[in-house]
Amino acid sequence: NAGVTQTPKFQVLKTGQSMTLQCAQDMNHNSMYWYRQDPGMGLRLIYYSASEGTTDKGEVPNGYNVSRLNKREFSLRLESAAPSQTSVYFCASRLTGLHNQPQHFGDGTRLSIL
């Protein structure tokens, strides 16, 4: 009963390094999302993908890229990490097409940029 799986769970990077955060869901959901969570700011949407082959920017896309590899997988890439990108990153998925289904979240990736 995996749901949404994120890897890695923790990562420490140096400024300027690159990294890809992986996310996979096994619920046959068509929409997938990447959020970052910072203290006092709730969750902010970075990018989302309404379906395989499509991606769109959210509130805070700068410094990130995404790939919707197939229906199951949606990765987030930091090309040149900056300390401001230290955060907890959450992937989520949702079945759209049915009225207001909730989003399902992974357990997060805790990323520190030194």
Place this chain on the structure above:
Amino acid sequence: GDSVTQMEGPVTLSEEAFLTINCTYTATGYPSLFWYVQYPGEGLQLLLKATKADDKGSNKGFEATYRKETTSFHLEKGSVQVSDSAVYFCALSLPDSGSARQLTFGSGTQLTVLP
């Protein structure tokens, strides 16, 4: 634009106390409303939802009623337990319109329940 405003925390209660976490929203159209809970070290889990005015969502002893006239969706529980200690997020979602970009979150309220 759409927004969700939550009661600021942290909130600290004794076990068996009554809980209210306030949530108000601003939205165009007729949103669905959600409460999510985040336990330490975990992702967000759906706690309850309501999809139209006057609906009451309930789960695990928590309740919230969708009040269109006051644009509110306050979370309540009659008797909290230590295991309820978590961060609670209110969120809204507009009806499907072909776009997946819909969920707007409040900033979260940290609840600590003391034995």
